[in-house]
Amino acid sequence: MNSLAVILSLIALVVGLGLGWLLRGKSVAPLAAEKADLADKLDIASAQRNAALQELVVAQERTAQAAELAQKLETERSAREVAARELAALRSDTQARAEAFEAQIAALKDAKEQLSAQFSEIGGKLLHQAQSHFLERADQRMAQAHEKSEAQLKQLLHPVNETIQRYDQKITQIEQQRTEAYGILRGEIESMKTGQEAVRAEAQRLVDSLRHAPKARGRWGEQQLRNVLETCGLSEHVDFETEVSVEGEDGRLRPDAILRVPGGRALVIDAKVSLNAYQDAYGAESDEEKKRFLSAHTAAMRAHVETLGRKSYADQFDEAPDYVIMFVPGEHFLSAALEHDPQLWDYAFGKRVLLATPTNLIAIARTVAAVWRQEKMADEAKRIGALGKELYERLAAAAGSLKKLGNRLNGAVADYNSFVGSFESRVLVTGRKLRDLNIETGGKELEELEPVEALVREPASAEAVRALPEALPDAAE
Structure with missing residues (x-):
């Protein structure tokens, strides 16, 4: 102012x-x-x-505001000093309480360690005693069950072992037969070559002696036919028959051989020898003369074909095919005729006649013999298949018994575990309460019972048993 x-x-x-x-x-x-x-x-x-x-x-x-603020500042400063003094007092009190709390914690830890050591010692003793007792009883029961199951298993597997042994013996026998068959086949091929040369030499040697003896030529042809069949491993009265007679419309028919084929079929074979004209042709001095004798030889071959075609062996033998085999006991006889008359083969086929020399007939006979061996092995394989089926059925029965035994063992374990749980929750609790009441117990502690965790394992050979039916069709084939 x-x-x-x-x-x-x-x-x-x-x-x-x-x-x-x-x-x-x-x-x-x-x-x-x-x-x-x-x-x-x-x-x-x-x-x-x-x-x-x-x-x-x-x-x-x-x-005025500054004075008011100064007054408030002074008031706040005083309050702050009071709060600082209270905070210092609280800190001192808190530190004292913390030190006392830490001392209590240390004392509790010591007490806990002492109690844990005591409980561990007591619990270990009780657990060891309970486990020892339980293991002894379990070992006894498992030993008894093992002995009983082992005896039952041996009894169940005894027929299976016998079947397996028979199965192995059959397999070994078939394998030996197969190996021998292949070895025999190789030997027969070699012997076929040797026999063919021998047949050619024998034919050349006998030509002169058979030239003027028709009956001898017929017997020689039949003997050559029998030799070829027997050389191929075929047996008379088993695989083939000779001198079989039947009554036909034109009289009695007597083919030289009937060759049996697997499946109930038969091949009719008749031996025909045309020798004179052939011998004259190769003894001729001129080509014209040779051609004339070869024409006569070819005509004789055609006459034999015509005769066999008229006999209709297929109509007289139900098991025979629609053709007959004409056996010519010399390669050169047929080759000379075919060389002079290339249509001879087609002519014979039209008459339902197949021309066969020793070489061709050996191939046919060996094929028939091989088919008979395969038929025999097929029968053996069928029997093996039957044995395998029987083996599988017995294995299936044994596996079923084992599974039932395992289920019973698992059921016994489950019942034991259930009893342990019930005994622990209902009986042992009451027993411990009696002990806590300081009742005289004779110094014995209640043992802790542990459940059994082990389960019965399935047989390791179950996969082999399941795979057996898949192997049986292969063995049968």
């Missing part, structure tokens, strides 16, 4: 001095202008004064 009064006084003084100066030195007209100017300046000064007054009011308000 003092500063404001000073300012107002200075302003009034300045205004008065200005007015006096103006009144002394100037006229009225200029004074009016100056008056207006001074009035404007006065307004400006008044506005400045008002602004100064407003600033003064604001300054006074700020001064």
